[in-house]
Amino acid sequence: MPHSRRPSDPRYGNRPTMKDVAARAGVGLKTVSRVVNGEAGVTPDTERRVQEAIDALGFRRNDSARVLRKGRxxxxxxxxxxxxxxxxxxxxxxxxxxxxxxxxxxxxxxxxxxxxxxxxxxxxxxxxxxxxxxxxxxxxxxxxxxxxxxxxxxxxxxxxxxxxxxxxxxxxDSFGGARHGVAHLIAGGHRRIGFIGDHPRIHTATERLRGYRAAMADAGLPVAGSWVSLGSTAPGRVAAAARSMLAGPDAVSAVFAGNNRVTVTLVRVLADRENARGRERRGEGEYPVALVGFDDFELADLLRPGVTVVDQDxxxxxxxxxxxxxxxxxxxxxxxxxxxxxxxxxxxxxxxxxxxxx
Amino acid sequence: MPHSRRPSDPRYGNRPTMKDVAARAGVGLKTVSRVVNGEAGVTPDTERRVQEAIDALGFRRNDSARVLRKGRxxxxxxxxxxxxxxxxxxxxxxxxxxxxxxxxxxxxxxxxxxxxxxxxxxxxxxxxxxxxxxxxxxxxxxxxxxxxxxxxxxxxxxxxxxxxxxxxxxxxDSFGGARHGVAHLIAGGHRRIGFIGDHPRIHTATERLRGYRAAMADAGLPVAGSWVSLGSTAPGRVAAAARSMLAGPDAVSAVFAGNNRVTVTLVRVLADRENARGRERRGEGEYPVALVGFDDFELADLLRPGVTVVDQDxxxxxxxxxxxxxxxxxxxxxxxxxxxxxxxxxxxxxxxxxxxxx
DNA sequence: CTGAAAGCGCTTACAG
DNA sequence: CTGAAAGCGCTTACAG
The missing domain is CATH 3.40.50.2300 (Response regulator)
Structure with missing residues (x-):
């Protein structure tokens, strides 16, 4: 019985093959293949017999085998x-x-x-x-x-x-997008702007940094070394970088975030900062920090203030x-x-x- | 030349096979298979010859063929x-x-x-x-x-x-989670609570509705027909449902959202409502609506107020x-x-x- | 209209 | 230690 399935074989849980269908329908293998693939040249009667065998056995073509032969x-x-x-x-x-x-x-x-x-x-x-x-x-x-x-x-x-x-x-267009975002901050009056981005081995990070530098140069603005920070996007590192560029005499008044994860962390840091200010004495010396981030994210419009972003698709x-x-x-x-x-x-x-x- | 590749055959871009490797190394097919699969029983010298052929030809085993034979x-x-x-x-x-x-x-x-x-x-x-x-x-x-x-x-x-x-x-545990979330609102003093959920053919939607009803029943609170709305989570439908249960004499003071998409839409609706109130006359009659949502989502803690959720994992x-x-x-x-x-x-x-x- | 044979590229079962 | 043969489940190329 060449078509019998070995009940002990665990492979595919004993699935019927075209050979089984052919045997049951009393036709050749190729005829089964024709019916399964809807090829022409099968009499209605033969087709019906094959289809019945397919249904009775619960046959489903093994595309894994098909693929081997087809090449794609x-x-x-x-x-x-x-x-x-x-x-x-x-x-x-x-x-x-x-x-x-x-x-x-x-x-x-x-x-x-x-x-x-x-x-x-x-x-x-x-x-x-x-x-x-x-x-x-x-x-x-x-x-x-x-x-x-x-x-x-x-x-x-x-x-x-x-x-x-x-x-x-x-x-x-990471370069152009970042340049545009930073130029937007400059147009709003900012002159001290920080950049926090992803690890420098990531192409988009360095491109966006390049865009930042281009916008600053376009406006004739200097860039202090402490204003730029590339590295891991782990919240701890980003928060530390932000706090450091927001402190001291060179403190920035705006930050450009290199990607969505950085932006979200910055939103948290800036919100915490606002809360702290509120608890101490409001309006004394410190002003809210402006923020533009690369990448849009859900709910960016619902935060207070809404988060300005450079959106990609x-x-x-x-x-x-x-x-x-x-x-x-x-x-x-x-x-x-x-x-x-x-x-x-x-x-x-x-x-x-x-x-x-x- | 049984091992030559037909240059005209587009399949796999003429990849070398084990047969090619065997021919080049001057060994049998099975020996190549042993080396490729790291099986024991090959002399170091044979193994080296096979490995050289593999490297020279750039052979990579076709797992698609392997799989056919292996069964998994x-x-x-x-x-x-x-x-x-x-x-x-x-x-x-x-x-x-x-x-x-x-x-x-x-x-x-x-x-x-x-x-x-x-x-x-x-x-x-x-x-x-x-x-x-x-x-x-x-x-x-x-x-x-x-x-x-x-x-x-x-x-x-x-x-x-x-x-x-x-x-x-x-x-x-949709039932238990929703029941808990609604009980939380009731414990906070709410007696008129709405429920907006996904389409009733979705199991989680009906389970969460069941949890809502159980919590209301536990507290002996009636549920007005207009307080429950199941259907598409399209923002338009959800917003309309919310506005309708927030109006009139039976207006709810709190809403339970059946999933994350509903919650996000509700946050928008409630924020718009607050803004409208601000523009008219603040504090007259309307109070902010309480909201608990099923599913946590990013930034839920950064919204004002933060969004209370029933979190699943x-x-x-x-x-x-x-x-x-x-x-x-x-x-x-x-x-x-x-x-x-x-x-x-x-x-x-x-x-x-x-x-x-x- | 129909089907037997060969083959896709591997592994298995077996023999030397 | 090594390899020829058979087979996984299909499709291809061909012959009737």
Whole structure:
């Protein structure tokens, strides 16, 4: 009985195969394949017999086997920093939607900002033969992906460029956005402005710092060393950096936050500071500190004051990157490109607070 | 030349296979397999020759083929409502971490709260032969999954129970949490309390409503028909429901929000109301409305007043569910269970506002 | 319209 | 220590 299932085999829990269907329907394997895939050239009667066998056995095609023969897995891999980070939610969903429109599923994982974990995950996805890979880079050296890309894995980087290889990248205009945000503070009368950003090995952090410096230089304003702080976005470090640049004779009257996590921590620090002021003596010497942050976040408009931000469009980043990826999969012979999406300043109050004495 | 690659074949971009490695190293296929998988019983010299061939060709094992033979894909599928919803971020990440600890990858997708899309996605994942499936149900009838579960797909539902089948489910204590939250408002002196929740076909919505009714009944308080509103969480509907229960002689002095999206909309509505009051004449007749919401959310503590919530632990939901799934995959013969996780009331101010005249 | 054979790239079971 | 054969469940290329 070549078609009998071994009841002891735990694999797939004894699922019926096309062979089983063929035996039961009394037809050849290829005929079953035709019916399952809706191909033409099967008489209605044969089709009915096959369909009955399919229903009776509860057959469901094993796409895992199909994929091996077809050569394409209809799967896209997405590596981001942290699946739990709300910033990446809309990006994740946008990638899913584009993939879905192309009939592909999405495998995703977090690098946890660890270059080794990123590499491990990316290569595991390549071993599964994903058709394409979308990577928000944690590492600075992506040469490990070169053989994979050459072997045909369509690869697009998002949010930050790839390190040491030439590949597609879709990102927001960090430089221009930060420059605009800082210029907005300067236009409001601020002359002493701090910058708190992410770790300097992260491309967006240095780009935004560059934008800050450009805006200050445009206005002919000096930048004191103590006004700039790059590093971990852990609340403790950010709060310490903020407190230090808000104290002393060189104290800043405004701060530009390099990303959403920094902004949220700064909102807390500034709120605590206001509360402390209230408990002591209101209005003596200290004025509320102005704040503009890179990245929008939910409820930014409901805080008092509302938080002025430089907004980027994470969903658009995901959409554009995945479109590019499927263009490559469709055979388009494109040179690696750098696609930059614009940002948008949203004034809500915190960025419009006047400087002390202004 | 049986081992030559056809240069015209676009599949996998001409990746070398074990056969190619074997030919180049002058050994058998099985020996390559041993080296690739780190199995014992290969002389150091042979191993070196094979390794050189692997490096020279840039060979990477095709796990997609491996999986077909092994019977397990080391893949878990996760179906949630919306990858972009921040509520599911920590759950998503928790599932990933547990899967990763077991060497499995995560395929995930959004049902978009559409039962047909949920079904389509779940069956596509089964066709890919995921080892297990974690589902946040959108539909009310999951009998379509019965054959798959019988065929060996370990399946755990999260956040809401499965419809019409007996299966594992991990959820938060919606009834108890809502009852506690409403009792908190009653203890603060409120007697007219409204409830705004999600669509009644969603299990958590009706459970939380049940908790609200229980708390009111416990206190011997009547519930006017106009105080309860279930339906879409679209901001427009929620705002309209809120405005209607805040007007007229039966106006409520407090509202319980059935989930995070409702809460956020209510915060906006109540803030607008306060602003309007400020513009007219402050302190005349209307008092701030008390609010307790189900689900915590970022920045709830920074709003003025801070938003009192009944907190659940989405990461724990994901962790417990995935642990259960891998217990099943390890062969544990467990009856379907309902695992309920506790909630926690976090007072922050909005739930401690006194009632009018109180 | 239909189907037997070969093959996708691995692993398994077995023999030397 | 090593490898040829068979097989995982499909699709492809071909012949009838």
């Amino acid at each position: 897995t209809a799967t896209v891999g997405l590596i981001l920093e942290d699946l739990a980070d709300p910033f990446y939610g809309p990006l994740n969903r946008a990638v899913e939607e584009v993939a879905r429109a192309h009939g592909a599923l999405l495998i995703n994982g977090s690098s946890a900002e660890d270059p080794d974990r990123e590499r491990e995950l990316a290569l595991a996805l390549c071993a599964r033969r994903v058709d394409g890979l979308i990577v928000i880079p944690a590492g600075e050296d992506h040469r490990y992906l070169e053989p994979e890309i050459r072997a045909g894995v369509a690869t697009v980087f998002v949010d930050r460029p790839a390190g040491r290889i030439d590949a597609d990248v879709v990102l927001s 994470p969903a658009a980043l995901g959409r554009v990157a995945t479109d590019r990826l499927f263009q490559r999969l469709a055979g388009a012979d494109l040179p690696p490109a750098r696609i930059e999406l614009p940002t948008r300043l949203i004034p809500r109050g915190s960025g419009e607070l006047p400087p002390a004495g202004g | 894909t080391a893949t878990v599928g996760l179906i949630l409502e919306d990858l972009a919803d921040p509520f599911y971020g920590p759950l998503n990440r928790a599932v990933e971490e547990v899967a990763r600890a077991h060497g499995a990858l995560l395929i995930n997708g959004s049902s978009a709260e559409d039962p047909d899309r949920e079904r389509e996605l779940a069956l596509a994942l089964c066709a890919r032969r995921v080892d297990g499936l974690i589902v946040i149900p959108a539909g009310e009838d999951h009998r379509y999954l019965e054959p798959e579960i019988r065929a060996g797909v370990a399946t755990v539902f999260v956040d809401r129970p499965a419809g019409r089948i007996d299966a594992d489910v991990v959820l938060s 989405p990461a724990a939901l994901g962790r417990v569910a995935t642990d259960r799934l891998f217990q099943r995959l390890a062969g544990a013969d467990l009856p379907p269970a309902r695992i309920e996780l506790p909630t926690r009331l976090i007072p922050r101010g909005s739930g401690e506002l006194p009632p009018a005249g109180g």
